[in-house]
Amino acid sequence: MKIIFAGSPDFAAKHLSALIEAQVKIAAVLTQPDKPTGRGKKVAATPVKEVALRHGISLYQPSSLKTEETLNWFRSMAPDVVIDVAYGLIIPKTILAMPHFGFLNVHPSLLPRWRGAAPIQQAILAGDTETGVSIMRLDEGIDTGPVFLQRRCLIDRKDTTASLSERLIKIGCEALLKVLANLATLNPVTQTEAGACYAPKIDKTMARLNWQESAEILDRKIRAFNPWPVAHSVLGNEVIRIWEAEPREEKTTAAEGTILNCDQNGIEVVTGKGLLRLLKLQFAGGKILSIADILNSKKKFFITHSRFES
Template sequence: MRIIFAGTPPFAAAALNALADAGHEIVLVLTQPDRPAGRGMKLTPSAVKQAALARGLAVSQPASLKTQEAQAELREANADVMVVAAYGLILPQAVLDLPRLGCLNIHASLLPRWRGAAPIQRAILAGDTETGITIMQMDAGLDTGAMLSKVALPIGDADTAASLHDALAVAGADAIVAALAHLADLAPVAQNDTLATYAAKLSKEEAQLDWRQPAAALARAVRAYCPVPGAWTLLDGAPLKIWAARAVDGAGEAGEILRADGDQLVVACGAGALALLELQPAGSKRMTAQAFLAGRPCAPGTHLGR
């Protein structure tokens, strides 16, 4: 099958590689323009661009798909289908109408739950016990198209956004290959809009822990914001990232350090307490609570978040 593939991050690169390995003809790869990254802010190609170039595939990086030039390039590709995964650009109706078999999206949730930009993180934050992959027909709405197939995955108590992303990337790659192999037999199912939830884009500000929240909710937040943007709090006015934590028993004023000795750094929450397991002070590396306390003693009664 002749495919135009559109995607940007590693989640999408996994699907691109799977489609190529399955023998499909990838006639054009669309991805976001190179972005500054790393300490030197050097222009860096996306994971999808790197995967495409490694396979000798044609790559295009338009800033928009609304221009006549961009649409002409897609038209000339003469694709049977367009596969989209975390691309980052809106597909206008003129583009949606180009491929003979339409445009299919690989979405990292069980639609209609968690439409939008951050479905993996929002599922963890909400305490969902499962998520998955939905292959859907794209329309002009935000993840509103008819569903062709679904694959469910459990969310484990220790899953972070990073670990769940990796599992979903593999599941998404397998799901799109299977969907294209049986496309003629898949019956589109309309989404129930009344069950839809919105997965808003993440911000650094929301990743600041509110110690008035229950410990269980804060433990989920630490997992959901790992690795980006990273859960954080304040200690003596300086930011302190928290990479791993778990809910434990304990009571005190919200944000109060209850225990700070050996490998124990326990903070009171609105309900229960949070044991901080892995931290990163500003300007330093990630470290265990024990290593942190060895270099920065914290007296019980000290408050985080200030």
């Protein structure tokens, strides 16, 4: 079976590595073009490209799949199946129809819940207690295609997008290999629209905390935006990134954003409902530090009754 792998970020790269380790032959890799990244805007390859280069796999990096050149590339490759894991570009109907077994997609949610670009983050933001992975066949809709296999995964109250992603990668790789091994005999199941919802793309503007929200909601945001774009707030003239916190149900009449208590165990901030105890912070240009370490060098910023901006 001739297989093309299409993907770009680290989530996809780990699936490609798992396929290679399982001795699945990949005829070619399709990934997004190299792009400027970071503060220095240095041009960097996608994580998927790096894996492909290490293993000597042929690469194709078009900026669009809607050109005649791309169409001819697919015709010349004549794949039996394309595995799409967070590739990131729209795939035209003509190309979707080319492989005999279509395009297989690894989607990190229990479809039809959380179709779209950010299912892991949205599951945490919504307070879901369970998520999973769906292996589906792509169609023209947004994650609306029929599903071959699903695997479930509990969401822990301390899970971040980073920690949950690692578990979903593991079960996603296992599920993908199982579907590939039985592709000729499996019949995918059409998705129902009952319970369907959309997970829009995350952007940086979502990461600024509004202290009028409850401690529970703010904790979810901190975990959902770890490792990107990272929840933050302004104290004085400093933008402070908040990497870890825990909600507390204590009541107070102090204004939202007020620092109520500050010691080695955490910095307790008033929210719209309850307190949020901050546990790990990062100042601009600095390292991620525990509160104990932060207070050793930055205690002057965290005076009791000073206030974070909303």
